[in-house]
Amino acid sequence: MVDYEPRTRLDTHDVTNMPPPFGGLNLYETDIALKEAAGLHGGEWVDGPLSALGAAAGSDEALQAGEDANRYLPELRTFDRFGGRIDEVRFHPAYHQCMALAMEHRIHSIGWREKRPGAHVAHAAALAIGSQAEAGTMCPMSMTYASVAALRKQPDVAAAWLPKIVDGVYEAPLRPIAEKRGVTIGMFMTEKQGGSDVRSNSTRAVPVGAGGPGGEYLLTGHKWFCSAPMSDAFLTLAYTDRGLSCFLAPRIKPDSTRNSMNLMRLKEKLGNRSNASAEFEYKDTFAWMIGEDGRGVATIMDMVHHTRLDTTAGSLGIMRRALAEAAHHARHRRAFQKTLIDQPVMRAVLADLALDYEAAAMFTMRIARAYDGTTPEERGFARLGVALGKFYIAKRTAPFVAECMECLGGGGYIEEAATARYYREAPVNAIWEGSGNVIALDILRTLQKEPLALDGLLAELAAARGRHPAYDASFDALHRLIGGGVVEGDARHLAERMALALQAALLLCHGAPDVASSYCDARLSGDTRGINYGASGAKLAVDTILARQ
Structure with a gap:
């Protein structure tokens, strides 16, 4: 990551007992849990593209670009030097480097380009790998990927955009779509007064001519949280006389002039800093209607269904980078006459962390496989499974990364350490695309309205x-809980129990036996020893688990 050898002898002391820089490795080939789960659920063919991405994303160059993209933040340029309104965001070159790498390796499109089983598994695994190099750019990758599901509802409009998404390469400059080799797509839904309650939105859409699906409209309103504002177009919601409808608003109109989108300010976020997030105002903003008039929520939820997969996969990637940093440090740092990885308490902590990662990797890849499903049962399982994954894995990420950061001591708490950046990044996927309460209630509604989803689970x-006896007891208890009816106040409890059971089941059926048994003992057994990582050390097959990291 540097082009010179650091001095190991300073004026007052020698520099010793410091781990070498993390990098120069294949983020896929060194990740046994992800490699096994992706191969199991995606097929052998996924190894090729994922290994190529793993090598590129794990290079010193890519990891440095990820660091720089978060150190040198996006800047808002509302006007040009002549006073003309441009509403642009300027990024450091490292951001564009990360975006180009992601699109070169088809993180945004492999799920649609590959016409064979496992395509969405390859996408989810790729997004997890990409998140380890730079997590912020995975937001525009995710929205661009997910936009395909919604755009297909309006083939006449999609005809110009889908080839630029599925076959496109990264081109940052804002130009008419006909002049670009690739595009990115964003999504604007929330408004100040409603947040997740999008039916409280107030943005209005007025037809230009006859209107209707595929028709032209002018939008007026304010959007409160808009990530990746330099995308080429945005799927958005606005009210017509028939109700809340979905629209595609391009940055450049068909006549090659800039669309009327006023970029009001950039959000100063806790994390996800490389990725600009903004407030936008529509003022007679040109857009095409996508899908049925008055059915905008149903249309855009096809996109949300896919971005929720990515909140799970992105969380998986954040967990992996934090765990890999912790294990790397522990293998190279000595304390009290032993390397940290040989200290019994540290081994218990790292093994306990690794259990959660192993379970999350198997869970995420199984959910992604369901996105390839063609049966009603498998589609129902995808609907329920992705909500469980987003609820549990995304929510588990923040305490997970905090423990990994602690493994590095004070050196993990400084800005030069990737663990500090990923600690700030950790909460985002639990918030985006529906926070915990929204997802827990969505799980309840799915159980009530889609019996095939429950059958699949x-x-x-x-x-x-x-x-495993602890699993059998947990399964029976969950069955009783569901059968007894769950009130809204217990929605989070139900979501957690279902997620734990599903992770355990997948490990028992497909995972390494010692990992599966340890997971059931540590996460499902009534003989719990504590809630902190490492408290279950005596229950774990520590040597086997750590050998996989």
């Missing part, structure tokens, strides 16, 4: 019965 859980 129970079939997955039943396959693991008889493999």
Whole structure:
């Protein structure tokens, strides 16, 4: 990561007992849990593209670009030097380097380009790998990927955009779509007064001519949280006389002039700093209607369904980078006459962390496989499974990264350490695309309205019965809980129990036996020893688990 050798002898002391820089490795090939889960659920073919991405994203150059993109933040340029309104965001070259790498390796499009089983598994694994190099750029990658599901509802409009998404390469300058080899797509839904309650939105859409699906409209209103504001177009919601509808608003109109989108300010966020997030005002903003008039929520939810997969996969990537940094440090740092990785308490902590990562990797890849499903049961499982994954894995990420950061001591708490950046990054996926309460209530609604989703989940859980006593007891308790009816106040409890059971079932059926058994003992057993990482040390197959990291 540097082009010179650091001095190991300073004026007052020698520099010793410091780990070498983390980098110069293949982020896929060194990740046994992800490699096994992606191959199991995606097929052998995923190894090729994922290994190529792993090598590129794990290079010293890519990791340095990720650091620089977060150190040198996006800047708002409202006007040009002549006073003309341009509403642009300027990024450091490292940001563009990260974006180009992501699109070169098709993180945004492999799920649609590959016409074979496992395409969405490859996408989810790729996004997890990309997040380890630079997490902020995975937001525009995710929205561009997910936009395909919504745009397909309006083939006449999508015809100009989908080839630029699926086959496109990264081109940052803002130009008419016909002049670009690739585009990115954003999504603007929330407004000040409503947040997740998008039916409280007030943005209005007025038809230009006849209107209707595929028709032209002018939008007026304010959007409160808009990430990746330099995308080429945005899927957005606005009211017509028939109700809340979905629209595609391009940055450049068909006549090659700039669309009327006033970029009001950039958000100063806790994390995800490389990725600009903004407030926008529409003022007679040109847009095409996507999907049925008055059915905008249903249309854009197809996009949200896919971005929720990415909040799970992105959290997986954040967990992996933090765990890899902690394990790297522990293998090279000595204390009390031993390397940290040989200290029993540290081993217990790292093994306990690794358990959660192993379970999350298997869980995320299984959910992604369901996105390739063609049966009603598999589609229902995808709907329920992704909500469980987003609720549990995304929420588990922040305490997970905090423990990994502590493994590095004070050196993990400074800005030069990746753990500090990923600690700030950790909460974002639990908030975006529906915070915990929204997702927990969505799980309840799915159970009530989509019986095939529950059937698919129970079939997955039943396959693991008889493999571990703690799992069997947990399965029976969950079955009673669901059968007794769950009130809204218990929605989070139900979501957590379902997620734990599903992770355990997948490990028991497909994971390393010692990992699966340790997970059931540590996460499902009634004989709990504590809630902190490392408290379950005596229950774990520590040597086997750490050998996989």
